[in-house]
Amino acid sequence: MSRRSWVRPLIAMGLVAVTAVVSACGTSGPGETNAGALKIWALEDPVLNKIENLSIDSFKAAGGNASLETFGNDPYKQRLRVAIGSPQAPDLFFNWGGGNLKEYVDAGKVADLTSVLEENKAAKDAFIPSVLNGAKLGDKYYGVPMRGMQPVLLFFNKKVFSEAGAKPPTTWDELLTAVDTFKAKGITPIALAGTQAWTELMWAEYVLDRWAGHEVFQNIRDKGPEGWKDPAVVEAMTKLKDLIDRGAFGSSFASVGYDAGGASTILAQGKAAMHLMGTWEYTNQLDQSPDFVKNGDLGWVAFPSIPGGKGDAGNLVGNVSNFYSATQDSKSLDAAKKFVTTELHKDSYIEALVAAGDVPPVVGAEEKLKKSPNPEYASFIYELVLDSKNFQLSWDQDLPADDATFMLTQLQEFFLGKVSPQQFVDAVAAR
Amino acid sequence: MSSQRPSAWYAVPAFGFFALFAVLPMLLVIYLSFTAWDGLGTPALNGGENWSRLLEDSEARASVWRTLVLMVVSWLVQTPIALLVGVWAAGKQRSRAVLSSIFFLPLLLSTAAIALLWQALLEPNFGAFVGGPLFLGDPDIALYTVVLVISWQFVPFHTLLYQGAARAVPPSLYEAATIDGASRVSKFRHITLPQLRYTIVTSSVLMLVGSLTTFDTVLILTNGGPGTATRILPLHMYITGFSGFEMGYASAIAVVLVVLGTALSLAVMRWSGFRQMSSQQEGS
Incomplete structure (x- = not known):
């Protein structure tokens, strides 16, 4: 076989590779479906995901639009990290607060929610302060609690x-x-x-x-x-x-x-x-x-x-609680802020959490907890958290x-x- | 002569895929191995920092050692079993078909299923060996337990290779030997083994490179534990990259794996005379 006859196939091969790469990049723009909807990512949980979808329904009823995507534990951490700087990034993402969140904050990927929480006193005051502090870094709030303690x-x-x-x-x-x-x-x-x-x-x-x-x-x-x-x-x-x-x-x-x-x-x-x-x-x-x-x-x-x-x-x-944080580059940042300050302390949401056996991160939940499937257990945890001077996030999440x-x-x-x-x-x- | 061979165009799809899914990622990994990257933001070049760290990392050294032990021991365990069972299964015995199908059963199971199955069997409180040795819990034997599970999984595949090759040995060789009065053992030694030479090479390369890069079984079975007793190099890379998110350092480990794997298969090819690839049979 002559040397020349190798050259053209080689070039063709190169072209195939380049085209494949380019077309792969080309398709990775923002999802066109459901335009304008708030993209929410959370950890997979057969029971709690239903409740999270309830909060989305309630958000839609108030004129908003949002959709939930869920992932298993390890894939979630890996995907979030890869996606967060890309056009694929969610608008609101589930996290554990603490040092885990700090890495994203330090990279400039997370929106500061302090002012919007100050403006919506009712939302801020609804949560147990020590739990809300789980997503406080320095003197700024970067997340709002969304699951049980x-x-x-x-x-x-x-x-x-x-x-x-x-x-x-x-x-x-x-x-x-x-x-x-x-x-x-x-x-x-x-x-x-x-x-x-x-x-x-x-x-x-x-x-x-x-x-x-x-x-x-x-x-x-x-x-x-x-x-x-x-x-x-x-x-x-x-x-x-x-x-x-x-x-x-x-x-x-x-x-x-x-x-x-x-x-x-x-x-x-x-x-x-x-x-x-x-x-x-x-x-x-x-x-x-x-x-x-x-x-x-x-x-x-x-x-x-x-x-x-x-x-x-x-x-x-x-786990102090789990939090929703908003991504800094989100095109729907205002909607994201609205979501976390209106939906996460609504009575219907909190009652659904209690009914699922969770202990909600809000103040004054004593009465609601009586409706828990295991009221004795739920109240024990609730009192324990209220009485605690410090609630340390698991070290592996905080480092x-x-x-x-x-x-x-x-x-x-x-x-x-x-x-x-x-x-x-x-x-x-x-x- | 050359006109009768297929044109080089035929190789384009294969080379294209190879370039896209092997060469390109490999180049990216080499680049990443000179950067610090936590998966967020952009990789920042940090010179040879990952590489000097790799030289001092006692955990990396220990995991290279574990990988070598895994490689050698699983070759030692798998080759004789696969060879003997394969040659046996190539025969015409009455029970052969039934027993062979049973032997080949593990081939039908996925790696994840095999790992979970053995994990359950070896569970210290509810497994099949309660009160026995802590197969997965004792740091001194966990690595050998992993070898056994991997062997259980892959022996059937290599048996299949040997079975096929042993069937291809011309019966005339055995007939001639029988006439000369050769015993069963000497027929095996002087006819079967030499005829299977290239199959042994192929199977060994697959085994050695396979154990160098084996990952899924260990991840599910032990996740490198207890402690770091079964943390082999690919797992060390995975944990560094996808739990610690030190992508740059994990890439440096990946480069070492690529180099080791390539060197290993080249060495086996060279020392075994695989390149000459001449037929061992009469009349060719």
Whole structure:
């Protein structure tokens, strides 16, 4: 074959590639369908998405136009990041507030909602201030709460506790005693879904908060990884290590998952006595082990206090709430602002959230919560949040993604005993 | 001679696709590996920072080591099994068809299904081995568990390769050997193995490069855990890129993967004499 006969096919090949790229770019303009509609992105949830669509219907009835698109957890985070600077960006997007939102704010992608909230006092005052603060960065508001509040609670199996003659721990020492009691009986004291680092993170968050107060982590978040070097972190991690070494989580936690047939199931079946988890554990148990919940065997308490610790025993960690934030470059910014200041505290929306078992992030919801499918549980959470001095967002959401990912890896090594408290601190402080 | 070959135009679609979906992304990845990019905004050139970080990253080094272990052990496990079962399945035994269909069953399952299936089987509280070793929970054995699952998944495919190749061995060779009084074992050693030489090369390249880039099974089965015990290089890249959103650094890891994979297949081709590709059979 002559050399020349290769040349033309090569050029053609190049042209094919270029045309393909150009045409791919050409089609990526803003969606033409449903022009002028507010594009809202949220996390997929079979129950809550219906309620979010209700708020859209109500917005439409008032003359607006909006549509909802939903995604699973990991795809959502990846898609949002790629889309947010592009013409494909949503006008309103679901987020967790805190440092997770801060990355987008720092990149200039998120609209400041402070003034519109000041103008609509009724909207601003409808929300619990500490929850609204979850999307406050510096002195500006960048998001409005739109789903229930999800603090982390210590769940326990009442039947297992009464059979062992133990009572739910209110202090760290009671927790240690309970651990020893259950261990002696061959029951895993605390269920832990160790395949997922965020379940282990809940322990680190609460122990540090109770031991040293919430300021230590806020310092880390605001001033950078140097903050990990606060001696209180090593002290708190040492306490946690004692708990792990005591066998509190059993020996197989590293391959127990949360999603199906994992930590929740061993709690329900009485193979484990306690389980530290977000409030969604209740609905999860109701779904997977309905008899366990209906027989009244599922108990819950706030995380125990640590004697001598500086943290307030009422402090909470978890998902403060989820927020809608508006994108800065949105062509429908005014409509987006209108949506978040009119739809998210409407009685109909709040009542729908309550009916779905959520605890809404608004003030004065006590009466409404009586209509909850699980009024006792919902009111407990509501009071807990109202009484809390500080509600810390999960660390992995409150730190930049790269630091959070690194910390979670180190934390898993820590729970496996491969990394000591000091080594953990050294590693995360060196980021 | 050349006029009888298809014109080079025939290669345009294939090259076009290759350029668009392999060469172009590869060039982009090389560019990104010299930038800092968190997925927001635009990538900013940062010189060789990702690369010097890669050299010092003990986690990256450990994950390269794990990848090598995975590669070598899964080759050692898969090759003998696939070879023996494949040669056996090429025969005319009565039970062959039924048993072969059972052996090939894993081929029909998707990777995600296989990973979820084994995850459930190996669950420490409700799985099939309750009270046994913590297959996925013990950092010392988790990597070998992953090798077993991957082997379970891919042995049937390689068996199929060997079965086809063993069927192509001319019966006259065995007949001649039988007349000479050769035993079963020596027939296998002196006829089957040499005749399967290129199949062994092909299957080995597929296995080695496959384990270098294997990802989905490990992601679903262990997500790199417990701790980092099964965090192989592709997974380290994924976690860095799509959980930590350090796209520049993840791209540097991706470049290493490309280089390793290419070097590996070139080396296997070269050392095995694959390039000469002459027939081993009589009369050609």
